[in-house]
Amino acid sequence: xxxxxxxxxxxxxxxxxxxxxxxxxxxxxxxxxxxxxxxxxxxxxxxxxxxxxxxxxxxxxxxxxxxxxxxxxxxxxxxxxxxxxxxxxxxxxxxxxxxxxxxxxxxxxxxx
Numbered sequence: 596x597x598x599x600x601x602x603x604x605x606x607x608x609x610x611x612x613x614x615x616x617x618x619x620x621x622x623x624x625x626x627x628x629x630x631x632x633x634x635x636x637x638x639x640x641x642x643x644x645x646x647x648x649x650x651x652x653x654x655x656x657x658x659x660x661x662x663x664x665x666x667x668x669x670x671x672x673x674x675x676x677x678x679x680x681x682x683x684x685x686x687x688x689x690x691x692x693x694x695x696x697x698x699x700x701x702x703x704x705x706x707x
Contacts, residue, residue, distance in 0.1 A: 598627040604635045
């Protein structure tokens with residue numbers, strides 16, 4: 596069976612709705628999904644940013660939250676803003692055994 600790589604950032608707002616539907620879409624297309632985590636923090640740092648562009652550019656951030664609300668509502672996904680944004684993936688998963696647990700969850704996640 597053919598496969599696709601799904602690159603995602605655990606802390607990315609837009610990775611959330613994509614991650615919640617990629618398996619069903621892949622199955623419908625007859626392909627498998629290989630989950631590939633990545634870190635946006637180093638990419639942002641290479642741009643000279645020490646924060647999310649959604650915080651650096653407030654209008655962009657306001658639009659992102661409105662857009663994400665629309666996307667999640669349209670997909671029937673719950674959305675809860677974090678108490679602090681952004682939270683780095685390193686803080687959430689990287690460098691400990693929870694990364695393996697999270698990737699295992701991604702691979703076996705029941706369909707929404």
